[in-house]
Amino acid sequence: MVLFPKLVVVALIFAAIILTAAGVVTLLWMVVKDIISKDLW
Amino acid sequence: MNQEETILAPGIGWTLLIAFGIMWVGLGLYWGRKSKSLDGFMLAGRNVGIAFGSATAMATWVTSNTIMVVPQFGLKMGVWGLLAFTTASFGLFLFAPMAARIRNLMPRGFTSGDFIRLRYGKVAWSVFLGISLFYSMAWLVSMAMAGGIVLEALAGINYKYGMSMILLVCVLYTLVGGLYAVIGTDFIQSVIILIGIIAVAVAALSRMDLGDAYETSVQTQPALFNALLPVALLSLFNNMFFGFGEVFHNNVWWSRAFAIRKKVVSKAFSLAGLLWLPIPLAVGFSALFSNSLGINITDIDMTGPLIAGELLGSTGAVVLFVVIFCSLGSSIDSLLAATSDLLAEDVYKKMINPSVSDEQLRKISTLIIVGLGLVTWLICLPRVGNLMSVLFFAGPFVGSAVWPVVTGLYWRRSNEVGAVLSMVCGSAIGLYAYFEYGWYTASLIATIVSMVITFGTIALSKTRFDWSVLNEEKL
Numbered sequence: 001m002v003l004f005p006k007l008v009v010v011a012l013i014f015a016a017i018i019l020t021a022a023g024v025v026t027l028l029w030m031v032v033k034d035i036i037s038k039d040l041w
Numbered sequence: 042m043n044q045e046e047t048i049l050a051p052g053i054g055w056t057l058l059i060a061f062g063i064m065w066v067g068l069g070l071y072w073g074r075k076s077k078s079l080d081g082f083m084l085a086g087r088n089v090g091i092a093f094g095s096a097t098a099m100a101t102w103v104t105s106n107t108i109m110v111v112p113q114f115g116l117k118m119g120v121w122g123l124l125a126f127t128t129a130s131f132g133l134f135l136f137a138p139m140a141a142r143i144r145n146l147m148p149r150g151f152t153s154g155d156f157i158r159l160r161y162g163k164v165a166w167s168v169f170l171g172i173s174l175f176y177s178m179a180w181l182v183s184m185a186m187a188g189g190i191v192l193e194a195l196a197g198i199n200y201k202y203g204m205s206m207i208l209l210v211c212v213l214y215t216l217v218g219g220l221y222a223v224i225g226t227d228f229i230q231s232v233i234i235l236i237g238i239i240a241v242a243v244a245a246l247s248r249m250d251l252g253d254a255y256e257t258s259v260q261t262q263p264a265l266f267n268a269l270l271p272v273a274l275l276s277l278f279n280n281m282f283f284g285f286g287e288v289f290h291n292n293v294w295w296s297r298a299f300a301i302r303k304k305v306v307s308k309a310f311s312l313a314g315l316l317w318l319p320i321p322l323a324v325g326f327s328a329l330f331s332n333s334l335g336i337n338i339t340d341i342d343m344t345g346p347l348i349a350g351e352l353l354g355s356t357g358a359v360v361l362f363v364v365i366f367c368s369l370g371s372s373i374d375s376l377l378a379a380t381s382d383l384l385a386e387d388v389y390k391k392m393i394n395p396s397v398s399d400e401q402l403r404k405i406s407t408l409i410i411v412g413l414g415l416v417t418w419l420i421c422l423p424r425v426g427n428l429m430s431v432l433f434f435a436g437p438f439v440g441s442a443v444w445p446v447v448t449g450l451y452w453r454r455s456n457e458v459g460a461v462l463s464m465v466c467g468s469a470i471g472l473y474a475y476f477e478y479g480w481y482t483a484s485l486i487a488t489i490v491s492m493v494i495t496f497g498t499i500a501l502s503k504t505r506f507d508w509s510v511l512n513e514e515k516l
Contacts, residue, residue: 003266004120006255009329012120013251016322017242023099023316024235030092031228039090039302041075041221 047197048350048358054196057359058203061366062210068229069214069222079399082219082406083151083382084300089224094301094309097227098133099316100371101293103234104180105187108365111321112345114276115328116338119265121273123329126321128281132288133314139289140298141307142450148303149514152379153295153446154387157460159511160449165460169445170387172438172464173290177380178417179435181373185421188369194346195358204421207366211373212414216407220300223374230367235316237364242323244353249330257333265329276481279436283484286439289446292379327352381409433480437471440487444495452499453506459498467491 034040076082089097107126114122147156153173158166189204196203214222259266267273288294294310301309327348331338336351338344349357385406390397397405441464448455471487478486 001263002268003259003263004268006252009120009255009266010251012124012322013242013246013326016319016326017239017246019315019319020235020242020323021239023319024232024239026312027092027096027228027232027235027316030095034090034092040093041086041088041090 047195048346049196049355049362051197053355053359054192054198054203054362057362058192058198058206058366061363061370062206065210065226065370066214066217068226069216069218071218072221072225073218076219076221079403081221082403083378083386084296085220085224087300087302089297089301091302091305091309091312093224093228094297094305095312095316096231097224097371097375098294098297098310098313100227100231100234100368101297101375102129102133102288102313102317102372103231103320103368104372105184105191105365105369107320108324108361108368109187109191109345111325112328112348113341114321115265115325116331116341116344118270118273118276119262119267119329121267121270121277123322123325125273125277125280126325127318128277129284129287129321130314130317131281132284133310133317135285136288136294136298137307137310137314139447139450140294140301140310141303143295143298144303144306146450146508146511147299148512150295150299150511151386152383153290153292154383154391155513156295156449156511157445158387158391159513160455160506161445161457161460165445165457165464166387168461168464169290169442170383172442172468173292173383174380176287176291176435176439177293177376177383178420181376181380181413181417182420184369184373184376185417186424188365189421189424190343191346191362191365194343195350195362200424201422205418207369208373208414208418208421211370211377212410215374215377216410219406220296220378223378224300226374227371230371231316233367234364234371237360237367238320238323240360241349241353241357241364242326244357245327245349248352249334254330254333258330261332272479272481275485279481279483279485282440282443282488283433283436286436286441286443286484286488290439290442292383293375296375296379296382377410377413380413381406384409384413433483434475436480436484437475437487438468440471440484441465441467441491443488444491448495448499453508454499454502454504455495455506456498456502456504459495459502462498463491463494466494 157169188207189200192198192203193200349361445460467487467490474486475483
């Protein structure tokens, strides 16, 4: 049986969490930008 | 862990449910002040910016199924199961250019049904509406069921009461605020969902050594880490095509394409895909290690709540409760709004009463939202099947709609005969595969059958479609 190496599994999990965190920051930054430029709606 | 115990006290569960319920309805009322016209109620004025646009597309796609079914995937199919779920984001990436084209071709369009009717005619439109309405109901039911199940698992709230409460809140704020309320609350729900997922994931990591957990799990459940697990590989493609079908055909995303500002619509969907991509792994990785953590899961539907509760105690359960409530709200509201648009615009206005005024149509929409909520509630009262079976039964239907939509948007030679045959035969053969081979093949086979028929009829077609037909404003 060919297994996913430990490094790959750990890297995937950390990458997912970091990307999710980057997503929240991006969303908040964009909403501030849209509010300032009155582009929300 | 004994599954008869609940992780949260019922009082805390009810408090959270009522507090968030009041907040969503209040926000619905606040944003609903803007939805004075039919365009406002159904499409939020067609001028939604990139922040709200990308958040609503992402949040709608983070369903309670994502939070509840992903750990089941991890538990059953390991790493590939989680990776299979991430492919659902590809649908959003691919829909990005399609959304821009939809806005160009149909500047005053309302629904995905409008497109099929104008592009292929009434027979294809009827088949498409059947598929779309069936799928939307299956989705609504699977989410309302998930809501009832998770509230019962986490806080001991009776399944029927929890499910009823969630539906009631979503119906109320969609009713009072239309798409403005849906999109506005979706943004707040997106932020809460993402922060909640990060909090649970980080807390889980702080409670276990990932390296040790990997070593233990590889010894006890090596299949979960099998890089060449055939069933999981099949499920990856199945999920990907299921995702394409869901996004490409469903009015939930078409209504966003019509609602988001034309200049940013493509970017908004791309960003939504990027936001969605890591979520299955962040949500489901703990399930890979449930055995090494000594968690005994006897009810597959409760995988996620049990793991969160075992790892993080009542704090984790509160966070998970809120995240699931937000993911339920963000999807149920969108489905209620988009499906009522489909019924009001495509069925009532186009089939029953073409001379209906905008004001009357708005009233009809609100009645339909209430009706949809009631029908969903009645179907959900008896708890049937597990979440996966409800969700994936709809797979063949949506898979068969992929090619008629894609070729219809880009290819003049795509035609009604091909669209009808591909949807009917794709669905039928996909359903056969569902029962004969398993759910993990159904969407894949339906999509392939649909593709062969669509391309075959295009090759034989003499049709050269006039794109201006799609712009009803000019007609």
